[in-house]
Amino acid sequence: MTASVGNYDYIFDWEFQTDGLIRIKVGLSGMLMVKGTPHENINQGFDEDGISGPLASENAIGVVHDHFITFHLNMDIDGVNNSFVEKRMLKLYDPSEFHVINPSSRSRLGNPAGYKVVPGANAASLLAHDDPPQLRGAFTNNQIWTTPYNRTEQWAGGLFVYQSKGDDTLAVWSERNRPIENQDIVLWYTMGFHHIPCQEDFPVMPTVSSSFDLKPVDFFQSNPILRAAPTFEDDLPVCQPSAS
Numbered sequence: 261m262t263a264s265v266g267n268y269d270y271i272f273d274w275e276f277q278t279d280g281l282i283r284i285k286v287g288l289s290g291m292l293m294v295k296g297t298p299h300e301n302i303n304q305g306f307d308e309d310g311i312s313g314p315l316a317s318e319n320a321i322g323v324v325h326d327h328f329i330t331f332h333l334n335m336d337i338d339g340v341n342n343s344f345v346e347k348r349m350l351k352l353y354d355p356s357e358f359h360v361i362n363p364s365s366r367s368r369l370g371n372p373a374g375y376k377v378v379p380g381a382n383a384a385s386l387l388a389h390d391d392p393p394q395l396r397g398a399f400t401n402n403q404i405w406t407t408p409y410n411r412t413e414q415w416a417g418g419l420f421v422y423q424s425k426g427d428d429t430l431a432v433w434s435e436r437n438r439p440i441e442n443q444d445i446v447l448w449y450t451m452g453f454h455h456i457p458c459q460e461d462f463p464v465m466p467t468v469s470s471s472f473d474l475k476p477v478d479f480f481q482s483n484p485i486l487r488a489a490p491t492f493e494d495d496l497p498v499c500q501p502s503a504s
Contacts, residue, residue, distance in 0.1 A: 322457025383452035395426030
C-alpha cells in the first residue's frame with residue numbers, strides 16, 4: 261500500500277514468509293520540504309546567520325524533521341487470551357526480547373505458543389517530553405507498548421491530534437495500568453526516522469526504508485518449511501519479450 265501525505269509518499273509492504281515470519285517494511289519517498297534562503301553556497305555567511313538546516317540546493321534549505329509510524333497489532337495468538345512477556349525501551353547494550361504468548365496453548369514440549377517482535381532501525385523523538393507537540397505525540401516515548409484491546413483506542417495519537425493537549429494518546433491509555441495477562445491485548449510498535457536532508461534528496465528523494473519482524477516462537481511444532489511442497493521451474497513466472 262502507498263499513502264501520499266502532504267509532500268511524502270509512504271510505502272507499506274507486508275511480507276508473509278513460508279517459515280511463518282511476518283516482515284513489515286516502510287519506505288519513505290516524495291518531494292523534499294524546503295524553505296527559502298538568499299544563500300546559494302555555505303561559504304556566503306550561511307552559518308553566521310544562524311540558519312538551521314542544511315543547504316540542499318541554491319536558495320533552498322532542507323527542513324530537518326522526524327517521521328513516526330505506529331502499528332496497531334491485535335495479535336490473537338491461538339485465541340484472544342494472550343500475555344506480553346516484557347515491556348521496555350529498546351537498548352543496544354541491554355538487549356531484550358518481546359513476546360506475545362498464549363499460556364493456554366502449548367506445544368508438545370509444553371512451550372506456550374507465541375510470536376516475538378524483532379525490532380529494526382529506529383529513532384526516538386528529539387523533543388522534550390513536556391513540549392506541547394511531544395505531549396500530543398507521547399506514543400513515541402516508547403517504541404513498544406501493550407494495552408488491552410479497546411475498539412475506541414485505535415489511533416496512537418487519539419482522534420483529534422492537532423486539537424489535542426495530549427490527554428487522549430497511547431501514553432495516557434497505558435497509564436491506566438489495566439491487566440494485560442491472559443487478555444485480548446494489542447501490541448503497538450512505533451518505527452522512527454530522523455531525516456537530515458542532503459543534496460541527493462532534492463528535489464525528489466530516494467527511498468529510505470526500515471522494517472521489523474514478527475517471528476514465530478514455539479508457534480509451530482517444527483520448522484513449517486519442512487512440510488512445504490517443492491518448487492519446480494514450471495511453477496515460476498517467466499517473462500517474455502513482447503512482440504515487436
